[in-house]
Amino acid sequence: MAEDDVEMQNDTEVRDHEAAEEEHMMYGHGAMTEDELNEKYPNRPHNHSKTSPFHELYLSLFNPLNDNKKKPSGPFLARRKQGPHGPKSSPNEIRRSIIERFISRWRKEVGHDIYPALRLIVPEKDRDRGMYGLKETTLGKILVRVMKIDKNSEDGYNLLHWKLPGVKSSSAMAGDFAGRCFEVISKRPMRTNPGDMTIAEVNELLDRLSVAQKEENQRPIVEEFYKRMNAEELMWLIRMILRQMKVGASEKTFFDIWHPDAENLFNISSSLRRVCWELYDPELRLEGDERGVKLMQCFQPQLAAFQMKSMEQMVSKMNQTEADPYFWIEEKLDGERMQLHMMEDDSISGGKRFGFWSRKAKDYTYLYGNSFFDENAALTRHIKDAFHDGVRNIILDGEMITWDPKEDSIVPFGTLKTAALAEQSNPFQGGNRPLYRIFDCMYLNDVDLTRYTLRKRREALEKSVRDVHRRFEVHKFDEATQASEIEPKLRNVIAESTEGLVLKNPRSEYRLNERNDDWIKVKPEYMTEFGEALDCIVIGGYYGSGHRGGRLSSFLCGLRVDETAVSQGANPQKCFSFFKVGGGFAAQDYAELRHRTEGKWIDYDASKPPKDFIELGGGDRQYERPDVWIKPKDSVVLSVKAASVSTTDQFRIGLTLRFPRFKKLRGDKDWQSALSVHEFFDLKRRAEGEREEKKFKMDDARKKRSGKKRKREVVIQGQEKEKSGDAVAYAGPTTKVFEGMNFFVMTEATKPLKKTKAEIEQLVKANGGNVVASEKDPSTVLVADRKLVKVASLIKRDERNIVRPSWLYDCVRQGELDLGRPGLLLPFEPVRHLFSTVTSNGSKFDDNVDEFGDSYARDVVPEELLEMFNKMPVRVKREYDGDEVLEQMEEHGHEFNALPGCMFHGLVIYCSEDVSADVRRLLEFAHGRVVEVFRGTEVTHVLVPKGSNKLKEIRRMVAEKATGKQPRIVTEAWVQRSWDEKTLMDEERYTSI
Structure with missing residues (x-):
């Protein structure tokens, strides 16, 4: 054999060995062993080389896709559509090209097993890896500790308060946790260049992260990522952990490019692993029964389309015919979508095996039962008579809800798992329990029914199952032909405290993982024009x-x-x-x-x-x-x-x-x-005025779209022309705060409320002021919130102060609080109210606020006060006589707990050891007295976390030591809810430990 051939063979053997080792690292520590994987997937592909570096995902895929997502406009769009040699590719074609190039390169350089990459590209579809138990707040705390930064520093604050505009941080990153992490990590990276971790190594560490669960076990894993990745790699990793990718292409696009049948297989199996391992060859297609739903194989259910503008429009989508003019009206249930699979199995007690999966493909069989005789079953042990003779196997689609047998009514969403666990441990406890309401049948006695119409599927359902009262019931429906029949039904379900309705077309097939017009939700759209309620x-x-x-x-x-x-x-x-x-x-x-x-x-x-x-x-x-x-x-x-x-x-x-x-x-x-x-x-009246204003804006926008240019007239307050096309109708002053004053509004408002220039002008006029189109009069108030050309020119002259729109809104608000009396103009606050100050004024306005920026003349809103508190430096606590303050309140006719900050006054609370520090601080802050030693004569409340293992010990201690009136044992939720509601809540609601 030639020397070159020997060297090539050796290189191939090394690559194969490395690939095998890497595959063992990825798949050797999961729920199944490598032998079990080989048995279940005997034809699964094996890569011939190690997986690509992790940074290739964002360099070759994510970043190009996101760049393509940014839509150019104007001449840029024209240039992209028409290149120098003819038409250029559309964004959709470019998107497909980027993904095809990545997949092609993977097949060539790594092999046919793309599962390691795809589970990072679309992590929300990977059902094989468990949830990490990490949300933004916990992940932020871990990163602060890993990077060893002070949580009260600018970066620490920005990371832990990621939803708020940061201190010296890009406002664009507010609300984007991964983006905020990128900002903070970029200042102190362990690496500046991309790291050397492979996709397989990342998957192996993520598997360990999902198993770790506890923060102290997860921190070393996050630290390992931090040491071996740069800031951009970590940003994408965090998005994968949070399962919030948004890379500019949907999973459907990836599936379609990977294999023509990939989406179908995922819809019927909910398994990304199967999509990658069974469809690695684009030439091999799914055929016949392989394309339908299967027993004990979780599918992606059909979903209802969102409500349309009118009842008539929704009914028009029902495809009624002269021969069959009916559509169905069902009550929309407030529970968890659940599919039930049942099949014959002689190896299990009772001969029938069950499986339960949620809409998100989470397996709930452990909770609801795997057989009629499962002692841990919250449901199946109660439904032995639910199936007619001859039903060998079946797949049902329905909603699992919580039922209160005492009230004989549905319990609101959020209590289902608690009720199921209680039913598991004590099936005859008489409390809330799961109730399965069935509205469709997908499979019966080895026949896939998804291709049949809803009416046929319903017939099969009713001939296959029996109702088990308040355990297992077929969901009822009403037939209708007219839109006018919907509203009375909607009134009935709302009166019964349920969610709404679903309209269904009985002539439709079942469409997996689709949200189409065959099923349409109908909910009452609650008004917000008068506020929340x-x-x-x-x-x-x-x-x-x-x-x-x-x-x-x-x-x-x-x-x-x-x-x-x-x-x-x-x-x-x-x-x-x-x-x-x-x-x-x-x-x-x-x-x-x-x-x-x-x-x-x-x-x-x-x-x-x-x-x-x-x-x-x-x-x-x-x-x-x-x-x-x-x-x-x-x-x-x-x-x-x-x-x-x-x-x-x-x-x-x-x-x-x-x-x-x-x-x-x-x-x-x-x-x-x-x-x-x-x-x-x-x-x-105010709501109607706002509607008219919106209508005016819509009409104005239509006129602009029509292309007809009109000369804009200068409109002065009190001199509007009735037929002026551009004049905003004057509705009369709300207050007289700006009476006799002229305002020249130059830009829109950007913060704290985003308002257009027209809206600001309307505010001025509605509160007694005049709007002018020039700054020539020295008494005119100049208003701006952006540094446009005109504004920059005035700043350069250094002759006039320019106020922000926020000053106008604050004046109006304060004027309304003080009954709208004229002359209640607020003094300027240097940061909040002044966009630009002339040099000669110096620090003239600094004395209008205290050292923390709190106004001496204006009532601040809670959000603003909280922002001030967060920016205050930490100081030594100063002592004050709180009892003296409360006595003064009493002398003036105020109750001690009239203020939220005093609501726990007079209460003596003993906290168990596992009560959180935050709750203890809140009690003390609101003037409660927290004691470390239980004394039966003085304690009024005993606080225990829900589910605490200290409960029995606490109850025994209270029974032995309490004298006189027994203290109330309540959960931490009582404290938090009282604080949220700004009043002491009734303890009865919070005694369920």
Whole structure:
């Protein structure tokens, strides 16, 4: 053999050996051994060389794809479309070319096993590697420790507060955790050039990271990455860990280029590994049964399309025919999408084996059961009679929800796993439990049903399974032919506190991993024009039926009469009826409402209506009369959201809310602070004004798009022409803060509120000021927030101060707080209010704020105050007499816990050892007294984390040592929720340890 041939053979053997070692490193420590992998995937490909360096992923793939994603415009776009020698490639063609080049190079230089690379390229589709248990906050803390930086330094702050604009940090990185990490790491990298880690080594370390789970075990692995990667490599690694890649191409594009059948195989198997190992040869195609769903093989389910603008538009997508004009209406369930697989298996007790998978392909068989006789099953042990004789195997699609047997109602989302675990440990505990509602059948007795119509699949479902009451039920539907039939159904489900509806086309096939018009969600779109919600007072109650029988299930809410009516002799507590609400209440909300109003309800007597307190619609006809009523001073305030406001004669206001839905009880408000008639109509007028303003902007945009150029007129406040095309209609001043002043607005506002130049001008006019088009008058206030040419010219002259738009908004806000009296102009704050200051002014305005930038004349908002606190240097704590302050409050008629900062005053709290330091600090901050030693005579509350292993010991200690009134044992959530709600919450809600 020639010397060159021998050398070539030796090189090949070395490469093969290195590739085999690397493959063992990647696959030898997973859930399956190498022998098991070879048995399950006997034809899987093996690479002939080591995997590429990790940095090749972003140099050859991610960066080019992201550069292609940036869409050029104007002449640049024209040049790209038309090159010097003819038309150039489209962005889509370039994208495909980049991916094809990467795959081709991998096949040539590494081999046919692309699984190591693809699981890093589309990590959110890799079901074989477990979750890391790492979110941005935890990862940020680990990086701070790894890089040994002070968490209170600029970089430490930027990393731990990544959602906020950073201190001396690019505002573009706010909200981009990986980008913020890149900024911080770039200042102190262990490497400046790309590292030497291969893709296989990265995968092996990521496998270890996913197994480690605990922070102290994960930190050394992150440190290893930090030592061997540069800043850009780490940025992409962090995106992989968070599974937030966004590389400029979807997984569908990668699948399509890898193999024509790749997407189909992923849809029916949810396995990236199978896509890579079974379809490595583009010439070999899936055929026949290989293209359909399989037993015990998790598929990607069909999804419902999002709601369209109108009911009519949604119905038009149902493909109705003269012979078959029907579409189906189903209730949308608030649970977890779940597929159930059942097959015969003689090796398992009962002869039937089960599998459960979520929409994200997570295996929940361990929770719901693998057989009829699985002692750890939260579901299968209860459904032995659920299948008809002759059903050998089946795949069902449905929703796993939580059911409360006591209330006989659905429990809101978020309690499912807790209920399932409780059912596992005690199947007869009588508490909340899982209920599987089935709405489709995908497979029956070895036949794939996805190609059949929904109507046929439903027939197969109903002939295959039986309902097991409140355990395993076929989901009901209604047939309809007209759009007008949807709204009554929607009203019913909202009244029952559920999510909405789904419209389905019964003539449609099942389409894996598609969101199409065959299924469409219908939800009430809640209005935000009046803010997040309306705070209204309960004035009446209606008893329910069915499982709500014998109890108040819906409530009549009203608006307080205003001061004018009171001055004319009306009872200050009098309310006008406004709407009824029964949807959105949880069982605990009903319980709290009953607790707060117990013994205060009065039977409604139509012959002697309580007109001094309640005025209903219809006059003497007393429309929407309640079963019982309550005096406002004895009642509660509800926060309610709704789809819209509509006119009606059924309620005294003449208006009512469409699809009202309960949001929360406002324990921090009493009847006097609930919404009044006058306040509501003010809100309504303001909302209508904003709608008109938006309409004007849309009309103006249309005119601009039409291409017709018009000469813009200079419009002075108070001199608008009625038919001027560009003049903004003057709606009258909201305050008189700017009365008699002229303003020259030069740019839009960039922060803290982003506003257009036109919006700023409208604000000036609406608050008494004049808008002019020149700076010539020395008394004119110059307004700018960007350094445009005109602004730069004025700054260069150094003759005039230029204020930011934020000064205008702060003046208006302060003026509204002080009843809009003229002359309430705020003094300029050097940073917040002044864009440019003339040199001669020097530090003239510095005394308008304190050393931390807090204004002496303006009420700051909580977000601004928090920002100031975060920037304050750490100082030695100064002592003060807190009790003396509270005594002064009491002398002036204030309760100790009226302020959030004093809400725990008078409480003595003993914390178990595992209570977090943050909770302890919060208790002390809000004037609670935390004690280290339990003394039965003084302790009012005992705090224990939920699920604490100290609970039994704590209860025994309380029982032995407590004297007199027993202290309340509550979870940490009681403290946090009280702080969030700015009032002490009822402990009953937080005793479930």
